[in-house]
Amino acid sequence: MPVLERIAELAEDITRYRRDFHEHPELGMEETRTSGIVAELLNEWGIQVHTGIGKTGVVGVLEGNGPGRTIGLRADMDALPIQEQTNLPFASTNPGVMHACGHDAHTAMLLGAARYLSETRQFSGKAVFIFQPAEEGLGGARAMLADALFDRFPCDEIYGMHNYPNGQPQKVGVKPGEAMAGADFFDITIKASGSHAAMPHQSVDPIVIAASLVQQLQTIVSRNTPPTSPLVLSVTQIHSGAAYNVIPGVCELSGTMRYFDTQLANTVRQRMKDLCEGMAKGYGIDIDLNIREVFDVLVNDETLSQVLLDTASEVVGKDNISITPDVVTGSEDFADMLRVIPGAYCTVGHEGTIPLHNEGFILDESILPVGASIYAKLIEQRTGV
Numbered sequence: 419m420p421v422l423e424r425i426a427e428l429a430e431d432i433t434r435y436r437r438d439f440h441e442h443p444e445l446g447m448e449e450t451r452t453s454g455i456v457a458e459l460l461n462e463w464g465i466q467v468h469t470g471i472g473k474t475g476v477v478g479v480l481e482g483n484g485p486g487r488t489i490g491l492r493a494d495m496d497a498l499p500i501q502e503q504t505n506l507p508f509a510s511t512n513p514g515v516m517h518a519c520g521h522d523a524h525t526a527m528l529l530g531a532a533r534y535l536s537e538t539r540q541f542s543g544k545a546v547f548i549f550q551p552a553e554e555g556l557g558g559a560r561a562m563l564a565d566a567l568f569d570r571f572p573c574d575e576i577y578g579m580h581n582y583p584n585g586q587p588q589k590v591g592v593k594p595g596e597a598m599a600g601a602d603f604f605d606i607t608i609k610a611s612g613s614h615a616a617m618p619h620q621s622v623d624p625i626v627i628a629a630s631l632v633q634q635l636q637t638i639v640s641r642n643t644p645p646t647s648p649l650v651l652s653v654t655q656i657h658s659g660a661a662y663n664v665i666p667g668v669c670e671l672s673g674t675m676r677y678f679d680t681q682l683a684n685t686v687r688q689r690m691k692d693l694c695e696g697m698a699k700g701y702g703i704d705i706d707l708n709i710r711e712v713f714d715v716l717v718n719d720e721t722l723s724q725v726l727l728d729t730a731s732e733v734v735g736k737d738n739i740s741i742t743p744d745v746v747t748g749s750e751d752f753a754d755m756l757r758v759i760p761g762a763y764c765t766v767g768h769e770g771t772i773p774l775h776n777e778g779f780i781l782d783e784s785i786l787p788v789g790a791s792i793y794a795k796l797i798e799q800r801t802g803v
Contacts, residue, residue, distance in 0.1 A: 425790045437522075440517045447556055450474060472567070482542045487574045521553065542801050555713075580766070585771045598715070600678065613664075631705075655670070717757075718763055
């Protein structure tokens with residue numbers, strides 16, 4: 419089953435939006451150019467525009483042709499701190515910043531749906547287009563919620579989607595219930611005592627302590643959590659020292675935890691605290707632990723998950739939709755919105771298997787009218803329910 423005819427006609431424009439965003443990526447809470455273009459286009463299409471929500475977020479509101487329900491659609495706008503290595507003609511011109519997760523496509527797809535709906539108005543009720551900043555761990559959803567997003571723009575349901583480079587074009591999947599992990603970020607600062615590297619006995623070496631602490635942290639999952647309950651604890655950064663002949667006085671560790679069970683996550687947080695306090699006492703130093711809960715567990719509404727799949731089937735065909743059986747340990751801050759408004763979040767497969775967050779990631783642009791059509795059909799069908 420094809421994409422909507424008018425959206426197929428708009429495919430070239432939707433692709434142009436996406437390539438422009440890709441060429442000019444912006445990090446979270448810095449999406450001033452992106453949000454400005456989004457607001458300008460929405461306004462041009464006669465959609466009521468609200469800016470500065472959650473700092474750089476944009477909300478567009480479009481009234482249908484009669485009374486009905488209000489349905490929200492959400493796309494994220496931010497890029498990642500990655501140096502692009504794709505050699506695309508529209509590759510990033512912003513050094514060290516790249517749309518390596520497809521948020522440029524998400525924004526373009528929602529713009530395509532908004533333009534189509536503004537032209538056709540074949541729906542009742544109201545459509546709310548939410549363009550969110552800072553999904554990549556910087557709290558963009560929570561910032562918009564703190565700016566009273568759903569008090570100002572109440573929604574009955576809300577939907578989102580993500581491109582998925584799995585080599586299965588136009589395969590749409592939804593995991594009802596718990597679908598994506600909650601996430602913490604943590605920083606550990608080991609404040610010890612440095613010395614000349616030739617005289618290590620005069621130091622309390624923070625690098626040695628850090629190496630031991632990393633190993634101890636890895637035992638939390640293997641020895642303090644049930645093997646039947648998925649949980650990931652990863653140390654992803656170690657920073658210390660600036661010379662070959664100096665034992666530094668400070669070493670910093672950073673990382674993340676991913677979880678589905680909140681009580682289990684609390685257990686891990688306490689074990690991390692205990693290990694840091696115990697090691698600090700054992701070495702007679704200070705160790706500071708800072709844990710930040712950055713994402714909730716993403717929970718898709720069971721009924722609306724099926725609604726999303728049924729709607730997608732009208733675009734990609736029944737053979738290309740599926741219930742995803744497994745949870746994903748990646749995280750997504752759309753979870754915070756789903757805590758407030760019932761809804762669902764799907765993946766849309768596309769050609770290519772280079773993973774997300776990779777400097778060589780290339781999006782298959784054929785999914786742009788697909789995603790736009792799914793979004794548009796959700797508005798046309800769910801506002802009048």
